[in-house]
Amino acid sequence: MKRRYFVLGTLGAAGALMLGWSLLPVRQRLTPSAPLPTQPGQAALNGWVKVGADDRVTVLLAKSEMGQGIHTALAMLLAEELDADWSTITTEMAPIDSIYNNLATVVDSLPFHPDDKGSVKRIAGWMTAKSMREIGIMATGGSSSIKDLWGPMREAGASARAMLVGAAAQAWGVPAAEIEVRSGVLRHAASGKQSRFGAFAEAAARQPLPSAPVLKDPARFTLIGQPQRRLESASKGDGSARFAIDQLPPGLLYASVRLCPTLGGRASGFDDKAARALPGFKQALMVPALRGGTAGVAVIADTPWHAMQAVKALDVQWDPGPAAGLSTPTLMQQLAAALDRDNHFTYHDSGDTAAALQAAAKTIDAEYRAPPLAHSTLEPQNCTVLLRNDGSATVWAPTQVPDFAIAAAAEAMAIPKERIRLEIPLLGGGFGRRLEVDFIAQAAAIARALPDKPVQTFWSREEDMTHDFYRPPAVARYRAGFDAQGKPVAFSAVSAAPSIVHQVVKRQFGLPGAGPDKTTAEGAFDQPYEWPNARIGHAIVDVPLPVGFWRSVGHSHNAFFKEGFVDEMAVAAGQDPLAFRVSLLQNHPRHLQVLQRAASLAGWGAPLADTADGAKQARGIALHESFGSVVAQVAEVSLAADKRIRVHRVVAVIDCGFPVNPNGVRQQMESAIVFGLSAALYGEITLDKGQVQQHNFHEQPMLRYDECPAIETEIVASTAAPEGVGEPGTPPIAPAVANALFALTGQRLRTLPLKLT
DSSP states (O other): OHHHHHHHHHHHHHHHHHHHHHHSOOOOSSSOSSOOOOOTTEEEEETTEEEETTSOEEEEEOSOOSSSOHHHHHHHHHHHHHTOOGGGEEEEEOOSOGGGOOOHHHHHTSOOOTTOOSHHHHHHHHHHHHHHHHHOOOOOOTTOHHHHHHHHHHHHHHHHHHHHHHHHHHHHTSOGGGEEEETTEEEETTTTEEEEGGGGHHHHHTSOOOSSOOOOOGGGOSSTTSOOOOTTHHHHHHTOOOBGGGOOOTTOEEEEEEEOSSTTOEEEEEEOHHHHTSTTEEEEEEEOOOTTOOOEEEEEESSHHHHHHHHHHOEEEEEOOGGGGOOHHHHHHHHHHHHTSSOOEEEEEESOHHHHHHHOSEEEEEEEEEOOBOOOOSSOSEEEEEEOTTSOEEEEOOOSOHHHHHHHHHHHHTSOGGGEEEEOOBOSOOTTGGGOOHHHHHHHHHHTTSTTSOEEEEOOHHHHHHSOOBBOOEEEEEEEEEOTTSOEEEEEEEEEEOOHHHHHHHHHHOOOOOSOOHHHHTTTSSOOOOOSSEEEEEEEOOOSSOBOOOTTTTHHHHHHHHHHHHHHHHHHHTOOHHHHHHHTOTTOHHHHHHHHHHHHHHTTTSOOOOOTTSOOEEEEEEEEEETTEEEEEEEEEEEOTTOOEEEEEEEEEEEOSSOSOHHHHHHHHHHHHHHHHHHHHHOOOOEETTEESOOSTTTSOOOOGGGOOEEEEEEOOOOSOOOOOSSTTSTTHHHHHHHHHHHHHSOOOOBSSOOOO
16 A cells, blocks of 8 residues: 555656646756867857957857858847847857757647647647757758747847846946947946957856846847848858868878669679779778668778779679669559548548538549659768777768767767767758768768778769659649639648658657658648638658658648649639639738739739740749748749740749848748759659669759749748748749749649640
């Protein structure tokens, strides 16, 4: 009986502790678990900022810079609240620590509709954020960087400012409230005393950390919201910027890889006699399949060219593995067949869709398809590793996930994670590819063969394109019903595709994926259109194709499906595509404003002049919400004499909440449109017997300068908290172009890439 009471009492106490923990706010994100390393004359005021005696302000950054301008925007957040002199700002990558964990991207991955304001959603978000603060990871992705750090980096700046003011007040013997701060200078007007930050840096570090730093009213912002040049742009212009592939530690050797041509296959053996006879050869070795990658072989040599020539000279015996039977036709048939079975997960269900469709005066149906896509980062996969004889290592890696990178490298080298120092230089593009760590584990395994010598493993463009973690292929079926007056009464959508999250869980944690995956249906179920009855679902189909996060993830293809079908509904209802959308957004003023503004700027409804060569033009429109931001785009399109699709102009309007750096927002919209347009016109990975058929840019083109449309971006003024910017510009461009092509030709294209017959 005593034991029973003890057990019950213990469980009750644990439950009470758990309840108490759940009610507390997310734990502080200002002080790291270990002090930040500092240089002589430099003082760390919290986990996000160091101030030097030379007045330099160093901002610690927990997000990777891969061309999206995030280092500049994040530094602006802290510098604003610190009232720093922008010309004194420098940046430094943050160490691994839980205060830098990405909370926002995991919270946003919960499968709730944006219109859901209920308590279940709030509680789930609250608990997820608290959990991720303790057990999450540092990550750059999901267009979440500003959203995740909007609070912490501003609080860090405000806290450091208060500590500097406190130190000055103590030294000058004046009330802290009488000291003003502006552009890195502390002033006390009554006494005439003033000093720059550097004079009080060390004293400020001894001040207590403010318990509740006071943040500025946005009306007082002088830096946030103003266009700023990116901090790294000058170095990229003059060539001094250093990417991961530019790292040159003394004695560097190079490793070139050949992976099994069949995805998931391996090398069963090789003969290196011919390779050994080539100049610069050091060693040939088998490369295992690590973190979801494909196995193969590698050669280490003294120069990149020698390594590339030697690896080609290896006589390799390949074991293709289970993917040898995979081809594009069978893959798409498998996805389509899954839609014939009623075993999908329902993400949104309102009203009685089945009854409304059965009673409808008119129904329309359509099937849409999207192929796998490669990331094609301009800097191919690479990683430099130095494994020392004492069991320590340094890894230079272009990664979006430092925690996973260190774990993968440690496992491959059989050393503790604590013995690894990770350096994250600039990334030459990411787009989600560098959320994977296969190439890092591979580089670590190769470097293990030659301890105490730094080895840079790099992939050729061909290896990169044929061994990616691709955007999932998808097939979707849409159905809509109308009443006798042509008004929509029901909307139904179901899609089929592999699950990214299921595969990632297996790759990173060795666990089987299970349950729903929001990324499969995002862009389909979480949209603002006000259907009287609606049901949207998805069927996960397991296939031996490695899939991963691709810029805008599920939104990238679901926006094409959904916005193309909405246009089809407008035609069936006998309405203008703009007017039809407007009628479905009466309770969504934010979306309505973005849509109507884009149409107005583009001159929707006004006739378009012929092109210089006499070709007719037409407009297409699309509206899509993703990563918290609402984007509308209008594309102006014509056809060349050979039926080549030409996009002349794209008008884009985005509501992303408070635009931290308007320059950065416009740049990302332009980048996302070019990226999405490349995919819409050319993007397609095809498979034959498990082997990718596209090897380089001549077979998988990107948009060229002479094909790039004029892009006009307007940012909606807002004081709301910032939302995502890096990805939301990609989803609407494909449907906007497809809808313009229908207006131009009467041909409805339901498969990507867009090809006229």
